[in-house]
Amino acid sequence: MTPRQRFLAACRCRPVDRPPVWLLRQAGRYMAEYRAVRARHSLLDICRTPALAAEVTITAAERLGVDAAIIFADLLLPAAPLGLELEFAAGEGPRLSPPLRTAEQIARLPEQWGGALDCVSEAIARVRAHFGPGGLPVIGFAGAPFTLASYLIEGGGSRNFIETKRLLHAQPAAWDELMRKLTAGLAGFLEQQAAAGADALHLFDSWAGALSPDDYRRAVLPHTRRLVELAGAAGIPVIYFSTGAAGFLEAVAETGAAVLGLDWRISLSAAWERLSRYVQPPPALQGNLDPALLLAGPEAACAAARAMLAQARGRSGYIFNLGHGILPETPVETVQALIRCVRGD
């Protein structure tokens, strides 16, 4: 099988010769080639310059020998069409201003983002052209509505998501309006990525685990399900990644995503068992090695990877990945050893 055939078959729970593999944040600071580009350009410059975004995407995928390339992008690029200023202070996380806190601010948000994020689809088209039809599949990229909303409301990362939850609970109509508008904007953004040649679309709901199951179901799931439906209308698979959501995995499955990306806080076999009891056929799974294992040396990482592959043996519908992004301190040699181990080289 070609990598594209292997990857798309796994997304659709069809038989594969071996599980496809790629890694969250495979283009990142752990890799010297990426650091060399970052030395000359800011994170946002790379994201907003299709030639650079394509370059780091392609370099990482080829250097590692993985089965898919995810477009290099940032979850917060939609800040621009939404009218928020975005900056990354050195050594700190992102800062967005002004934070979105009131119904009036939400009422003024646009529902469609026009060509403001064309940089991402242009980068996808470049990567697609580079690999060609027989080469690696390209995965599009966007934040899920809840995670994007939480950044906009908090004005950056958050420990306790106090303002997000305050809006959600105390102003439910404003919350729903915000989620509806973000869903509409994200749908257009993902459609552009699909039209540019993305083979699959990856939604990051990195902060879903900040919520209780009830709040997730009531205030997040309906919008997320709608976005998955709109994004999947082009006929390509949607991968929905969440973290900390093992307590309500069944609700996560109700998004309707073809593939669920899992963090490492649940075993693949427990996830399959719970999902199979809840929905037939269960979605494909992607994950979920603890990225910290890559800092304990290649033997520890490969032993854990083999244990995961053993849980997946005999199943179609599995994509090997980490449970979260590669940590910047990770030796690239350990990452390469992991990929060889998963590929069975």
Add this chain to the structure above:
Amino acid sequence: MTPRQRFLAACRCRPVDRPPVWLLRQAGRYMAEYRAVRARHSLLDICRTPALAAEVTITAAERLGVDAAIIFADLLLPAAPLGLELEFAAGEGPRLSPPLRTAEQIARLPEQWGGALDCVSEAIARVRAHFGPGGLPVIGFAGAPFTLASYLIEGGGSRNFIETKRLLHAQPAAWDELMRKLTAGLAGFLEQQAAAGADALHLFDSWAGALSPDDYRRAVLPHTRRLVELAGAAGIPVIYFSTGAAGFLEAVAETGAAVLGLDWRISLSAAWERLSRYVQPPPALQGNLDPALLLAGPEAACAAARAMLAQARGRSGYIFNLGHGILPETPVETVQALIRCVRGD
């Protein structure tokens, strides 16, 4: 029923007139009385001065009208008998030095802590004497071995627990030795608290959710189970609180704790369903309202509390609590409204 009868009956899954209620971090910065004490004394001074620790413990429990008082203490007090320097820098988390990284350091750790933490049992004796046999039960307090180990190894709080996981994976013998020694020391500490009059013992495994199920089972569970066994030998119930562990709740139940404290990332009904399928009889549950709800106003908090109580209706073995500590920004009036709502006043 007296509060003590109600609380102990719930811990043992026996019938109660209504679910008992207390709140994680009920003595804390959200409360003016506590802030007044903190204005004159450091956190560690309060912990190390039995009269002050007893005062803030008692004041909070009486002001709120809860059914139990947890002794005011800090998870990191064992740093002293273990030979690490502990300080709290203003606005930052705890700092421990030197961080514990090598087998040689671990070999030098004491297994018994002697009288170094007598301050905690003395504070418990004072609270017990204040309330008397007909008054509130007193809950003892300690970190669980994994969470304590992670602070010692990282030298403070951590985002990715890289050094902890590196030791766990790359030096398994040193890891086991560390966990064995911490378990022995914690067992002695908890025995002292029981002897001083604690009615129950609360173990905080706040960072359990940093681990994969496999790592938890292999490297943490055996030691935690041993500690629960030793701590419970005095015949009083052990409450084991973990966060982020909903993906491996079944393994958490294998600690053997009489009560499992849950964070808000799983519903009570889902937890009961999974545990009942796994072990008979299932342990009692404690939790698990999202503390951020207390910042969305009394109506939102009480509505969510009523939904939780509805899930618990008809079950013995339930203690109402939050899923994590009260946030410092919380209005005390909202906390009081929540307690009234749960008590059915």
